[in-house]
Amino acid sequence: MRTALLIAGKDFKQRLRDRTLLMYALLLPLGLAFVFNLVFGGVGEESAARLGVLDADRGTAASRFTNEVLRPVEASGAVELRTVQSREEGEKLVENGDLTALFVIPEGFTAAVESGARTAIVIVGDEASPTGTAVARAIATAYTSQVTTVRLAVALVDGGDPRAAQQAVASGEAIAVERVGTSDKQLDWGTYMAAGMAVFFLFFTVQFGASGLLEERENGTLARLLAAPVSRTAVLAGKLLLSVFVGVVSIALLMAAMALLFGARWGDPVGLALVVLAGVLAATALMASVAAFARGHEAAGNRQAVLAIVLGALGGSFFPVAQLGGLMSQISKVSPHYWFLQSLADLSGGASAVDVLPGAAVLAAFAAVAGGAAVYGWRREAGA
Known part of the structure; x- marks a missing residue:
């Protein structure tokens, strides 16, 4: 050696x-x-998507989406959340680039969810920020998928009782959000x-x-x-x-x-x-x-x-x-x-x-x- x-x-x-x-x-x-x-x-440096939310419904399902889905995502640092008072205000912020996407929860959203009627969360996206719009779409899709699952479970177990649906929407488990950034x-x-x-x-x-x-x-x-x-x-x-x-x-x-x-x-x-x-x-x-x-x-x-x-x-x-x-x-x-x-x-x-x-x-x-x-x-x- x-x-x-x-x-x-x-x-x-x-x-x-x-x-x-x-x-x-x-x-x-x-x-x-x-x-x-x-x-x-x-x-490749990550920047949080700037998302706005307009709650025109103010019902249980709408509050659940805002407080138990969007807020945890915001807390994880994946998005920045901003509440707007009107659709016109939100669309102007998106157009000016202050928001990358806007969630519009229409009036009657909770009633439609509880009764099984057709409804939707509208997303207004910035064409210049396709990634932020995709993030917003993924969040909304995850929530609506959960609502659909609850509806199917209620239909099978309780014969489609609207009161059971209302209880399930109000007390169902919130969507868990875990962020693993690319960095x-x-x-x-x-x-x-x-x-x-x-x-x-x-x-x-x-x-x-x-x-x-x-x-x-x-x-x-x-x-x-x-x-x-x-x-x-x-x-x-x-x-x-x-x-x-x-x-x-x-x-x-x-x-x-x-x-x-x-x-x-x-x-x-x-x-x-x-x-x-x-x-x-x-x-x-x-x-x-x-x-x-x-x-x-x-x-x-x-x-x-x-x-x-x-x-x-x-x-x-x-x-x-x-x-x-x-x-x-x-x-x-x-x-x-x-x-x-x-x-x-x-x-x-x-x-x-x-x-x-x-x-x-x-x-x-x-x-x-x-x-x-x-x-x-x-x-x-x-x-x-």
Whole structure:
């Protein structure tokens, strides 16, 4: 182990003078993170839908909709609620953009609900705010669906007795509202793109360790190194330790810079350390396995670049491919980038170290399989 550490230390001193490593490890990802934060920093931030309500009925069913459905949704922070006194007032607020949608509860609404007559909650939406209108429609649909369910239950149990319907509407269980915002389960756009660039360039950063072995073989220094009382395993371990060390330091510095400069929140530090280490091991092993079966340093670099770009694109470094759904969401899971970014999103949403163990385990599996292939390739090359 001491020999491997000495080899890693020697290579690290040499790489510090290599501007290419500095560019891939820090300058490019940090620079692109800054650009993406400027471009996407405000995208995806949630804003509450501004909803108005006009209660022209003032009956039990109307009050129930306002107080037991809309108010809890407002308390969750999903919407901002405003009471208006007339339809004209509400429609003017919608037209001016002060409201994204307006609920109009017509006169006679409660009587119609209790008697089983046809009625409706009218929604006046702003054409410029289709999302807010959709939110209002979803809320109203949930309530009317509940009323329909009560009516069916009354019809089956009490033969459609209007008094039973009135009692059911007055005492039925309110609609439960639980808000899980998108920011709770995914990184905001600016942070997502910055994290995507960090893991994308990680694969270029860690390639210097395994590629260094090929460089030394081509330069003839590997033969002199092996002539000393140094095992091939120690040499390979030293090169891979360099990759792991540089990868961890690079990711740590990038995440610290993003937190300070862009306000990125990475969540549980223990879980973050676990995911970062697993991700670096996976990247190192994959790049080493490519180098192990390459004929030379240049060929290895070309193949590593192709693999890094393909896996980065599939895994969502440039765009959250998994959100496309269907086949693409499944294909993206073959990339370690997907599991790395998904684990970061979970941590940002409040997940603990235990919660991200599955994602870290998948990354560790990538590292184990690719690492085994790398060892086999280097041993085969040594025996050739």
